[in-house]
Amino acid sequence: xxxxxxxxxxxxxxxxxxxxxxxxxxxxxxxxxxxxxxxxxxxxxxxxxxxxxxxxxxxxxxxxxxxxxxxxxxxxxxxxxxxxxxxxxxxxxxxxxxxxxxxxxxxxxxxxxxxxxxxxxxxxxxxxxxxxxxxxxxxxxxxxxxxxxxxxxxxxxxxxxxxxxxxxxxxxxxxxxxxxxxxxxxxxxxxxxxxxxxxxxxxxxxxxxxxxxxxxxxxxxxxxxxxxxxxxxxxxxxxxxxxxxxxxxxxxxxxxxxx
Numbered sequence: 001x002x003x004x005x006x007x008x009x010x011x012x013x014x015x016x017x018x019x020x021x022x023x024x025x026x027x028x029x030x031x032x033x034x035x036x037x038x039x040x041x042x043x044x045x046x047x048x049x050x051x052x053x054x055x056x057x058x059x060x061x062x063x064x065x066x067x068x069x070x071x072x073x074x075x076x077x078x079x080x081x082x083x084x085x086x087x088x089x090x091x092x093x094x095x096x097x098x099x100x101x102x103x104x105x106x107x108x109x110x111x112x113x114x115x116x117x118x119x120x121x122x123x124x125x126x127x128x129x130x131x132x133x134x135x136x137x138x139x140x141x142x143x144x145x146x147x148x149x150x151x152x153x154x155x156x157x158x159x160x161x162x163x164x165x166x167x168x169x170x171x172x173x174x175x176x177x178x179x180x181x182x183x184x185x186x187x188x189x190x191x192x193x194x195x196x197x198x199x200x201x202x203x204x205x206x207x208x209x210x211x212x213x214x215x216x217x218x219x220x221x222x223x224x225x226x227x228x229x230x231x232x233x234x235x236x237x238x239x240x241x242x243x244x245x246x247x248x249x250x251x252x253x254x255x256x257x258x259x
Contacts, residue, residue, distance in 0.1 A: 007100050014099075014107020018081065019114060028077075032115065036069035036123050044130050058135060059219025061127035066148060066210045067187030069119040074112045074149050076174055078156025081108065082252070105245045109153050116149050124218070135221035140231075144213040147234040151206050154241020161248035181207045186215075209233040 022029055040061060047057040124134055134141070159177065182188070184198060185207030191199060202208045213230040216222040224231060 006098070007103050007106070010099055010103035011106040011110060014104055015110035015114075018108055018111035021081075021084075022077075022111070022115070028080075029115075032069065032073045032077075032119060033122055035072065036064050036119060037126055039068045040064045040123055040126055041130070044127070044132070058132050059215040061123045061132050061134075062214040062218045063187050063211055064127075065120055065123045065145070066207065066214055067182050067185065069123060070116055070145070070148055070152055070210075071178060071182065071207075072174075073115050073119060074152035075156045075159075075178060077112060077115070078108060078153050079160045079174065082157065082160035086252075102246050105153070105157065105242070105249055108157075109150055112153055113146065113149050116145055120145055132219075134218045136217035137223065140217045140224060140227070141214060143231070144210065144217060144234070147231075147238045148210040148214070150238040151210065151234065151241045154238070154245040157245035157248040158241075161252050181205055184208065186211045206234070206237045209237070 043060050043064065044057065047060055124132075128134070155177075184194070184202040184205050186202070187207065191202065191208070191212075194202060209230040213227050213234060216227045216230070
């Protein structure tokens with residue numbers, strides 16, 4: 001059996017391992033559920049009480065899912081996972097195993113996809129309960145979330161390999177890189193409020209395309225044709241993130257071998 005033949009089984013094994021680790025740390029899972037729920041309720045009250053903003057209320061769950069739920073679970077969760085692997089020295093065990101480098105990355109993506117699915121159900125379910133409607137294709141919504149998960153996990157691997165060595169280092173990449181991307185990505189307010197210069201800069205921000213793709217599908221009922229530019233950007237970004245994530249994992253293994 002070749003290494004590629006073992007890849008699916010190894011990826012599923014890594015996914016089960018990661019999910020079991022999260023289950024043992026239930027407080028993290030609770031935070032990943034409570035935080036976006038509170039954000040949705042807060043923004044929901046703001047939008048519902050402001051007549052000028054009420055038209056964008058249906059897009060609120062999508063922005064909360066991308067900018068609050070997936071940001072912390074997929075990007076922050078990947079960072080925390082890699083730091084924990086370093087501190088526990090478990091990467092050294094992987095060096096002597098027949099694990100394919102891509103299997104670890106894909107396994108983390110699969111595990112966090114399960115978390116993302118639960119968060120999406122929570123956010124959109126709560127959104128529906130307080131009056132927001134999902135207007136578009138569920139399939140396109142799933143595609144937007146899936147590409148976002150891959151992108152966030154890829155960034156998490158890159159940041160984890162280059163900037164986070166200890167648990168204390170996690171907040172640096174999250175706040176230093178993440179918060180400006182969220183602000184320019186239209187997570188907290190409509191893009192129309194940005195100056196023209198920042199709007200042009202924001203076009204290169206992957207979180208903008210995550211937000212616009214999911215908001216367009218769920219809040220405005222748009223199809224692939226109207227959102228083709230955002231989905232094309234996300235497809236390219238997900239592919240680059242996949243390659244960068246695997247390369248970062250390989251770099252981590254090389255560093256562990258030299259240590």
